[in-house]
Amino acid sequence: MYRSSLSxxxxxxxxxxxxxxTAHAFLDHAEPRVGNKVAAAPRQVTIWFTQKLEPAxxxxxxxxxxxxxxxxxxxxVSGDQMSISLRSGGAGTYHVTWRVLSVDTxxxxxxxxxxxxx
Amino acid sequence: MxxxxxxxxxxxxxxxxxxFAATAIITGTLIFRTLVAEAVSASARSAATIVRTQTxxxxxxxxxxxxxxxxxxxxxxxxxxxxxxxxxSMTADVxxxxxxxxxxxxxxxxxxxxxxxxxxxxxxDRFPLARGLALATSLGLIxxxxxxxxxxxxxxxxxxxxxxxxxxxxxxxxxxxxGLVSLVLLLSAxxxxxxxxxxxxxxxxxxxxxxMGTVIVVVVFATGIVNAWILVGSWHALIVTGYGRLLxxxxxxxxxxxLIAAANRFWLAPRLALPSDNELQxxxxxxxxxxxxxxxxxALMIFAIVGLLGTLHPAIHxx
Numbered sequence: 001m002y003r004s005s006l007s008x009x010x011x012x013x014x015x016x017x018x019x020x021x022t023a024h025a026f027l028d029h030a031e032p033r034v035g036n037k038v039a040a041a042p043r044q045v046t047i048w049f050t051q052k053l054e055p056a057x058x059x060x061x062x063x064x065x066x067x068x069x070x071x072x073x074x075x076x077v078s079g080d081q082m083s084i085s086l087r088s089g090g091a092g093t094y095h096v097t098w099r100v101l102s103v104d105t106x107x108x109x110x111x112x113x114x115x116x117x118x
Numbered sequence: 119m120x121x122x123x124x125x126x127x128x129x130x131x132x133x134x135x136x137x138f139a140a141t142a143i144i145t146g147t148l149i150f151r152t153l154v155a156e157a158v159s160a161s162a163r164s165a166a167t168i169v170r171t172q173t174x175x176x177x178x179x180x181x182x183x184x185x186x187x188x189x190x191x192x193x194x195x196x197x198x199x200x201x202x203x204x205x206x207s208m209t210a211d212v213x214x215x216x217x218x219x220x221x222x223x224x225x226x227x228x229x230x231x232x233x234x235x236x237x238x239x240x241x242x243d244r245f246p247l248a249r250g251l252a253l254a255t256s257l258g259l260i261x262x263x264x265x266x267x268x269x270x271x272x273x274x275x276x277x278x279x280x281x282x283x284x285x286x287x288x289x290x291x292x293x294x295x296x297g298l299v300s301l302v303l304l305l306s307a308x309x310x311x312x313x314x315x316x317x318x319x320x321x322x323x324x325x326x327x328x329x330m331g332t333v334i335v336v337v338v339f340a341t342g343i344v345n346a347w348i349l350v351g352s353w354h355a356l357i358v359t360g361y362g363r364l365l366x367x368x369x370x371x372x373x374x375x376x377l378i379a380a381a382n383r384f385w386l387a388p389r390l391a392l393p394s395d396n397e398l399q400x401x402x403x404x405x406x407x408x409x410x411x412x413x414x415x416x417a418l419m420i421f422a423i424v425g426l427l428g429t430l431h432p433a434i435h436x437x
Contacts, residue, residue: 051271051273052271052273054199054219054220054221055219056199056215056216056219057199057200057215057220080273099201101199101220102271103220103221103222103270103271104266104267104268104271105195105198105199105220105222105266105267106429106431107198107199107201
């Protein structure tokens with residue numbers, strides 16, 4: 001009886017002890033990485049968030065050093081991941097701006113940069 | 119609209135609080151009727167009939183409030199999701215995207231269908247099948263709220279645990295809140311009845327509801343701990359964050375409700391069972407009704423806090 005109760009409680013405690021839950025989507029990591037420098041202009045920017053996103057209200061825009069849009073305008077969302085393709089561009093600082101809606105109805109936004117160059 | 123410059127969306131908080139409270143009262147009154155009023159009604163037919171009529175009336179009123187606040191909630195969410203003002207977001211394009219392409223919209227559609235079924239059941243409340251279906255539908259209406267908030271977004275196994283805890287938390291809160299509203303109406307009806315049968319009915323109903331209260335408190339407490347662990351995560355976050363402090367305030371209000379409920383159960387309710395003159399019993403009845411009304415007021419404050427908590431970043435983000 002004691003053993004069976006314990007075997008039911010232990011997974012629950014483990015689950016709670018390893019609690020990494022989040023509510024509201026925040027940037028987890030990105031590719032190219034936030035603030036990093038890459039040798040060649042990437043074909044796309046992908047961002048992973050801490051929570052599942054609503055595709056209808058989640059967007060990314062990418063601009064180059066001159067402030068011109070270099071993304072194709074069509075954001076792709078899958079679960080907690082969002083990406084956008086880029087047109088070919090040169091060296092310089094790229095600005096990524098994102099706005100996402102998580103499934104718990106909360107909107108978050110942010111931006112970061114990455115460098116392209118030797 | 120930003121309240122107090124603290125990023126609080128005032129209208130959304132108010133609308134959520136009203137919607138949660140109205141939905142909880144619907145579920146709670148229907149459960150109270152089934153598990154309390156009908157179970158002890160044999161002793162006082164007139165008071166029991168009044169309670170039955172009042173239950174349906176309260177359910178209708180709260181369903182109306184729930185529908186109106188639910189509609190307003192959808193419009194406010196459309197504005198928040200789209201980033202437009204409330205006026206600009208009220209277009210077919212934005213509203214259809216929110217309703218058809220978001221989890222909130224899917225839940226809203228399901229709950230709208232449940233509300234229609236519930237209205238039909240209340241209209242045909244004289245049939246036992248309609249009463250049973252109304253009860254089941256009202257449980258669905260309150261349970262579905264779990265998918266509109268933080269619990270609906272937690273992923274993986276922890277997400278299942280979070281959703282289950284939130285659903286049972288909502289059930290227990292609804293049974294307590296709606297039960298208190300029904301208890302006040304029942305005690306008032308019994309007080310007006312002034313017969314021995316009426317007083318006996320009130321006493322039996324109070325003792326039965328108080329006994330249910332023990333189970334409710336255990337469920338509220340256990341599921342509340344799970345929710346708090348997932349969304350707050352530590353004692354430190356509970357103390358230093360605004361989210362955590364609001365949760366402490368909620369717990370304090372809950373503790374006051376518990377004290378009043380304990381006084382009702384262990385002090386007032388037994389007095390109704392003692393043989394004594396009607397005047398004394400009526401006095402106890404009025405005290406019970408008064409205490410229950412205070413509990414209802416405290417529960418409404420808790421729902422206001424719930425309305426706010428759901429719009430804030432959980433404390434666990436600030437660790």
